[in-house]
Amino acid sequence: MSMHMHAVPLAETAAERGSVRPMVRFRNIRKSFGELEVLKGVDLDILPGEKVAVIGPSGSGKTTLGRLLMTLEEPTSGTIEVDGEYLWHMEKRGKLVRADEKHLHRMRSKIGMVFQHFNLFPHMTILRNVTEAPIRVLRMRRNEAERLALEMLDKVGLADKRDNYPSQLSGGEKQRVAIARALVMKPQVMIFDEVTSALDPELVGEVLAVIKEIAADGKMTMLLITHEMEFARDVADRVIFIADGRIVEQGPPSRIFTQPESERLQSFLGRFRAYRAGR
Amino acid sequence: MNELIPALLRGLWITVQATFGAFALACALGLILAILRRARIKWVSVPMVWLIEFIRTTPLVVQAVFMWMALPRLIGMPLSALTVGILSLGLHYSAYLSEVYRSGIEGVPRGQWEAAVALNFSPAQKWLRIILPQAIPPVLPVMGNYLIVMFKEVPVLMAITLGEMLLAANSYIASTFADGIVPYSLVALFFLAVSYPSSLLVRLMERRLNRQRGTQYGNRIRNRRSRIRGERTV
Numbered sequence: 001m002s003m004h005m006h007a008v009p010l011a012e013t014a015a016e017r018g019s020v021r022p023m024v025r026f027r028n029i030r031k032s033f034g035e036l037e038v039l040k041g042v043d044l045d046i047l048p049g050e051k052v053a054v055i056g057p058s059g060s061g062k063t064t065l066g067r068l069l070m071t072l073e074e075p076t077s078g079t080i081e082v083d084g085e086y087l088w089h090m091e092k093r094g095k096l097v098r099a100d101e102k103h104l105h106r107m108r109s110k111i112g113m114v115f116q117h118f119n120l121f122p123h124m125t126i127l128r129n130v131t132e133a134p135i136r137v138l139r140m141r142r143n144e145a146e147r148l149a150l151e152m153l154d155k156v157g158l159a160d161k162r163d164n165y166p167s168q169l170s171g172g173e174k175q176r177v178a179i180a181r182a183l184v185m186k187p188q189v190m191i192f193d194e195v196t197s198a199l200d201p202e203l204v205g206e207v208l209a210v211i212k213e214i215a216a217d218g219k220m221t222m223l224l225i226t227h228e229m230e231f232a233r234d235v236a237d238r239v240i241f242i243a244d245g246r247i248v249e250q251g252p253p254s255r256i257f258t259q260p261e262s263e264r265l266q267s268f269l270g271r272f273r274a275y276r277a278g279r
Numbered sequence: 280m281n282e283l284i285p286a287l288l289r290g291l292w293i294t295v296q297a298t299f300g301a302f303a304l305a306c307a308l309g310l311i312l313a314i315l316r317r318a319r320i321k322w323v324s325v326p327m328v329w330l331i332e333f334i335r336t337t338p339l340v341v342q343a344v345f346m347w348m349a350l351p352r353l354i355g356m357p358l359s360a361l362t363v364g365i366l367s368l369g370l371h372y373s374a375y376l377s378e379v380y381r382s383g384i385e386g387v388p389r390g391q392w393e394a395a396v397a398l399n400f401s402p403a404q405k406w407l408r409i410i411l412p413q414a415i416p417p418v419l420p421v422m423g424n425y426l427i428v429m430f431k432e433v434p435v436l437m438a439i440t441l442g443e444m445l446l447a448a449n450s451y452i453a454s455t456f457a458d459g460i461v462p463y464s465l466v467a468l469f470f471l472a473v474s475y476p477s478s479l480l481v482r483l484m485e486r487r488l489n490r491q492r493g494t495q496y497g498n499r500i501r502n503r504r505s506r507i508r509g510e511r512t513v
Contacts, residue, residue: 067388070396070397071298071396072393072395072396072397101402105399105401107283108396108397108399109399112397113395113397115390115394115397117390118390119389119390119391119394120394121413122413123412123413132408133398133399134400135399136400136408137398137399137400137401137404181398182397182398185398185399195377251319266404
């Protein structure tokens, strides 16, 4: 852990690029689980409003990348910056030290996440699933939170399910509620972590359609960790291919999917196409 | 006989008071122990594990007589047998109830904790709004069983002169030179009369909860199945 690393003034690093300050910046990120190193030094800048899709084989570390950004896992080394501030670190007497819970709490308000397994709260109605965090965390008034929640539920086409419980919904509907629940917190960065992987094939489309619509709004920065290549091609500004804990190749979807340069990506896409054809 | 029944009923009333007082204490303290035991900071969680083990591996009667002797000295004022009884019985069973809570808490899927982090709930909100409302209902029947077990444990507090039913029976026998068969049988009968209907109630609650969980939480199993399907499409 980089506990005693000297602080790098953030203004300087932003100036290096000369242009827009990245919304998210991974710098030499490593993450180990015991003996296993799943991320082996990842550098990645995501610009404000950019839609970045992360693809790669299972166990490549792509999900871990999102989990580090959501503060569900702590990086073994390296730094993450969000909106110009360190996520996992803070400065104390000129040194970078591990962030305390207060700092993490403040930083998390900029980030939202939609999970593979939805993780809706089973003991709350759909409406309360969406209003609970605005009321408790943002201290929003109940009627204001409900108005906003219904607006979001309407956006994902589920306003009529407000009084149902999660168990009464299909997987696709649950995931759309989870999206509304994350949206209502108005994060600047949204992480979609394999949001269709747990869905029956016939329910994938409705969820992707909702995400496409949100992406079309433009403002939100998105990190889309996905197995859906066509979806990545349609929505992403840039595609990152991760294998064995490293970024192997990246570029605009038009190039990544038509002219992959690295052998790893070629074989990954080849296997994917073969599977698709077989289905 | 005219004196025995009222004496036993007074003993029953004291038993009920001790049971509910101790149960309330055990529920509150047990929850605190269960949560502190999960603390990431080692010097909080490790002493909790020791404390729970210590309480569970020493006899209740020893804890009770020790507290009966030590507590009044410690706080410098006399305490009633009922107070010490509630404190010792409650403390003893808080160790067991903390394990019950623990199993309930461990039954809440990891994704619920992660969603709570992602939505930026504070630790207190996470416990009160997300985790405990899911962790406690499934273990309510087990907690109900402990309530009955505690009720039956109250005669142990005879050792600290708590005037419950067994002590009442003893006093009756001692003062009237009566034979013990009838008084002791009556004590057992009184316990049976309360314990048995209570255990039926707990069983009813258990069945209710299982039915509820079958509908409300049952889809978790379905999720697990589709997750397996999902992995195959990688």
